[in-house]
Amino acid sequence: MNTRRPTPDLSSPSDPVTPYGNPALSxxxxxxxxxxxxxxxxxxxxxxxxxxxxxxxxxxxxxxxxxxxxxxxxxxxxxxxxxxxxxxxxxxxxxxxxxxxxxxxxxxxxxxxxxxxxxxxxxxxxxxxxxxxxxxxxxxxxxxxxxxxxxxxxxxxxxxxxxxxxxxxxxxxxxxxxxxxxxxxxxxxxxxxxxxxxxxxxxxxxxxxxxxxxxxxxxxxxxxxxxxxxxxxxxxxxxxxxRGFLQATVTVRVLETSVHSGVASGIVPSSFRVMRMLLDRIEDSTTGEIKMPEMNVAIPDDRRAEAEALAALEPRGVAARFPLAEGMRVASDDDVELILNNTWRPALSVIGASGLPDPSVAGAVLRDSTSLRLSLRLPPTVDAEVARAALVRALTTDVPYGAQVEVGDFLTGNGxxxxxxxxxxxxxxxxxxxxxxxxxxxxxxxxxxxxxxxxxxxxxxxxxxxxxxxxxxxxxxxxxxxxxxxxxxxxxxxxxxxxxxxxxxxxxx
Missing domain, CATH: 3.40.630.10 (Zn peptidases)
Incomplete structure (x- = not known):
């Protein structure tokens, strides 16, 4: 649906016009x-x-x-x-x-x-x-x-x-x-x-x-x-x-208790590596593309045109809005694609973690588990509950090495x-x-x-x-x-x- 409709011609003789610019007022x-x-x-x-x-x-x-x-x-x-x-x-x-x-x-x-x-x-x-x-x-x-x-x-x-x-x-x-x-x-x-x-x-x-x-x-x-x-x-x-949203906490457990990394590494896969493998089912880590069809939609033509108009209003302005670290680049050189990425495509962010000690006190330990808080932004017309069910299936089916995986603490909302x-x-x-x-x-x-x-x-x-x-x-x-x-x-x-x-x-x- 195109919300960028032109202002109607209120001088048309087919509509009686009042001094206030609205036809057919009482x-x-x-x-x-x-x-x-x-x-x-x-x-x-x-x-x-x-x-x-x-x-x-x-x-x-x-x-x-x-x-x-x-x-x-x-x-x-x-x-x-x-x-x-x-x-x-x-x-x-x-x-x-x-x-x-x-x-x-x-x-x-x-x-x-x-x-x-x-x-x-x-x-x-x-x-x-x-x-x-x-x-x-x-x-x-x-x-x-x-x-x-x-x-x-x-x-x-x-x-x-x-x-x-x-x-x-x-x-x-x-x-x-x-x-x-x-x-x-x-x-x-x-x-x-x-x-x-x-x-x-x-x-x-x-x-x-x-x-x-x-x-x-x-x-x-x-x-x-x-x-x-x-x-x-x-x-x-x-x-x-x-956009809609889907947040969930994912925990991967590989041990009952943590053990010395020199003793266990190479034998017991780390919980972090298993977590990485599971996240690869959700997101292409090279492009950021979300792989799950339940979280993707066709972008309406009028919204693509809207993105093009915004990009023309401020060329190269999308990246300038953010305090990028020195040398950091944004995800694309195309402003239109950046706008659509942000408004009509799904995206994954890791917004929290537990089970990871501060680097200054981290010992030589293969940790028993890793927990991440995932935040997925969903296209406006995606059903968040359908996306939630798909996320759970992807993370808990055929888990690498048989690790224990828990997915919970959901927060969902439709776009x-x-x-x-x-x-x-x-x-x-x-x-x-x-x-x-x-x-x-x-x-x-x-x-x-x-x-x-x-x-x-x-x-x-x-x-x-x-x-x-x-x-x-x-x-x-x-x-x-x-x-x-x-x-x-x-x-x-x-x-x-x-x-x-x-x-x-x-x-x-």
Whole structure:
């Protein structure tokens, strides 16, 4: 499906045109002027330089680790603290008719639900679901001098701290966009802001929450996900696909206990060598190609064309995004192939290990076992459970030398492929590019995953999707020195306000 559709020609005599650029609007919609762009921009600027930055900074300082990284998350209470903090701030904004509720099912991390009724004239426009999350990654290493994961620091237009760009800002962009829309005389359908607290743990609780809230959410006609981003901070970036993921811990055991390597080597194959042989079944170590057919798909023509357009935008720019070691080369000299490798092809990374002592204290020992944590990124349309079953078969069937192999501790999530934009959304995005950023929006696939999107795609197959956000290629998401571009966050807020206004004025189905 091609999401890079051209903006429709709204001057065609076959469509009656209102002064607001949407054909066949109802009389109720037509009497309300469109949102005033300058008023919206001023309201957003005042909000961000006032209440938003202070509240977001305090949110950064809450060590709200995702449940996967804090086994005692419920007792520690940091996730609840984050949700309570944002709830109190949203309630202080005084949005007309808004209701804020913390929802928490037994044994599941809390969720914040903000429900804002539609403006007059937009009550039949369905529900807009705005999504973000409040849980965070761990610190992951040493931060630069003066910075820290739970310390909010503003430097040169950047807000540093864990959760600033992934994904604390989302609550403030969504709420401030609705505020600005009201201040600028715009319209919006019913808006529901859903902020979960387990996204960094692959959103294991969201299916239960969606089922629990299904009757309250109603007919969702637009989803705006604020947990993504793009290659720069110069324009609005739209995510058109997300890879799925499969993580597993593999243990190869060759001995009951470790023994002297001089005594056993050459007789007992090392657990590491057996592990290497098993991984060769999964990946071609020379090319990085994943050999398993269950993990590969044909790349759609429109996504290949999208990759070509991205490569042309920044020739030789793909490799430049990464701090390569001196002399290191990337996997290909072809930027298009690198982009497709990262968005539509599977890839294997070894992200953890045990059974291996630190080199400084390693003795002459043939170790009893080796464990590796494998992370496989899967193409957007691959079924992660099918891939999981195939991985287990490949690693446990006909194991070399009869070694014992255990595969477990799985973490899986399906990818997502965006539906094509309807004309009203294509028009809205064109206006955002012109009025807010001064550059056309761009679309791209992402190598990461947002489990919620695949779930929402299945739950609301008729909805339109805007998956965007403030993450740039250098925002240090998941690593030390994470930061949010504050100027871009403001422009993103104005863009969301425009999209909500256009959605409310779109032609009836």
């Amino acid at each position: 009389a109720e919609q037509a009497v309300v002027p469109p949102m005033d762009h300058e008023q919206a921009r001023e309201a957003v600027s005042a909000g961000w330089t006032g209440e938003v930055l202070g509240s977001l900074s305090r949110l950064v300082e809450i060590p709200a680790l995702s449940p996967a990284y804090d086994a005692s998350w419920e007792q520690n209470g940091h996730l609840r603290d984050a949700v309570e903090h944002v709830r109190a701030w949203v309630e202080s904004r005084g949005l007309p008719g808004a209701k804020c509720e913390i929802v928490q099912l037994d044994g599941r991390s809390p969720l914040l639900l903000v429900d804002v009724p539609a403006t007059p004239g937009a009550t039949e426009s369905g529900t807009v679901l705005l999504y973000g999350h409040l849980d965070k990654q761990p610190p992951h290493g040493d931060w630069s001098d003066g910075l820290g994961p739970w310390r909010a620091v503003v430097r040169e237009g950047r807000l540093y701290g864990r959760g600033s760009v992934d994904d604390g800002y989302s609550a403030y962009v969504a709420t401030t966009a609705v505020e600005a829309l009201h201040a600028a005389g715009g319209q919006h359908a019913r808006v529901v802001l859903l902020l979960e607290t387990a996204e960094e743990s692959a959103s294991p609780d969201l299916p239960a929450y969606l089922e629990h809230l299904a009757g309250r959410l109603g007919e969702v006609s637009l989803v705006v996900c604020l947990d993504s981003g793009g290659l720069d901070h110069e324009r609005l970036w739209l995510t058109t696909s997300l 997502w492929h965006a539906p094509a934009h309807e004309p009203w959304l294509a028009s809205a995005l064109a206006k955002v590019g012109d009025r807010v950023f001064g550059k056309p929006a761009r679309s791209a696939g992402l190598g990461g995953g947002i489990p919620f999107m695949e779930l929402l795609g299945r739950t609301y197959p008729r909805a339109q999707f805007v998956v965007t956000g403030a993450v740039g290629s250098d925002s240090n998401m998941h690593v030390p020195d994470e930061w949010l571009n504050l100027g871009f966050a403001q422009r993103l807020t104005v863009a969301v306000a425009h999209i909500l206004d256009e959605h409310a004025r779109r032609p009836a189905d």
